[in-house]
Amino acid sequence: MSVIPISVYGDKILRRKAQLVKNVDFLTIELIRNMFETMRNANGIGLAATQVGIDQSVFVVDLSPVEEYEKSKPMVLINPKILDFSEKKIAIEEGCLSIPEVRYEVERPETIYITYYDTDLKEQTFEATKLFARVFQHEQDHLNGVLFTDHLDEDVKKKLKKSLDKIKKREIETEYPIFQKRNYQLK
Ligand code: NI
Numbered sequence: 001m002s003v004i005p006i007s008v009y010g011d012k013i014l015r016r017k018a019q020l021v022k023n024v025d026f027l028t029i030e031l032i033r034n035m036f037e038t039m040r041n042a043n044g045i046g047l048a049a050t051q052v053g054i055d056q057s058v059f060v061v062d063l064s065p066v067e068e069y070e071k072s073k074p075m076v077l078i079n080p081k082i083l084d085f086s087e088k089k090i091a092i093e094e095g096c097l098s099i100p101e102v103r104y105e106v107e108r109p110e111t112i113y114i115t116y117y118d119t120d121l122k123e124q125t126f127e128a129t130k131l132f133a134r135v136f137q138h139e140q141d142h143l144n145g146v147l148f149t150d151h152l153d154e155d156v157k158k159k160l161k162k163s164l165d166k167i168k169k170r171e172i173e174t175e176y177p178i179f180q181k182r183n184y185q186l187k
Pocket of ligand 1: 098
């Protein structure tokens with residue numbers, strides 16, 4: 001297993017829509033293992049494939065480091081789709097491994113119904129509430145090229161612009177490896 005550098009705000013891959021996974025082969029399993037390792041190394045609780053440069057519709061979640069969720073099992077969601085959501089919305093502070101050091105309250109539905117395939121390619125449906133619903137929606141967004149900052153009001157976005165620009169220019173320090181842009185110049 002290996003830790004993969006995480007793409008950060010400004011990287012194009014984070015804006016790309018993920019492709020549906022057509023079959024789960026050894027490469028998919030290796031990707032999933034590496035995603036878990038990458039997420040845990042960065043102390044994250046969710047990670048989408050697009051964050052590690054792979055435009056495949058899969059994300060991993062492990063809420064066990066969070067108080068009151070210690071017993072929750074790690075989950076892999078392949079080709080997830082949110083089928084329905086509650087009208088009731090709640091505001092919870094979010095962060096993102098691709099947007100280091102930036103946290104802000106985001107309003108989202110409190111409960112969602114999500115369908116996905118597990119690694120045995122069995123279709124699963126899950127009614128998610130609270131933190132599960134929150135993380136699933138955040139990760140599902142990643143697979144659609146959406147970041148949590150996109151949900152914020154314009155004045156808040158303005159307030160965060162400096163921090164976001166710094167991330168774009170990689171004027172940041174992280175405790176986990178981030179994807180460094182290389183200068184491919186062909187002469
Ligand atoms: Ni994120």
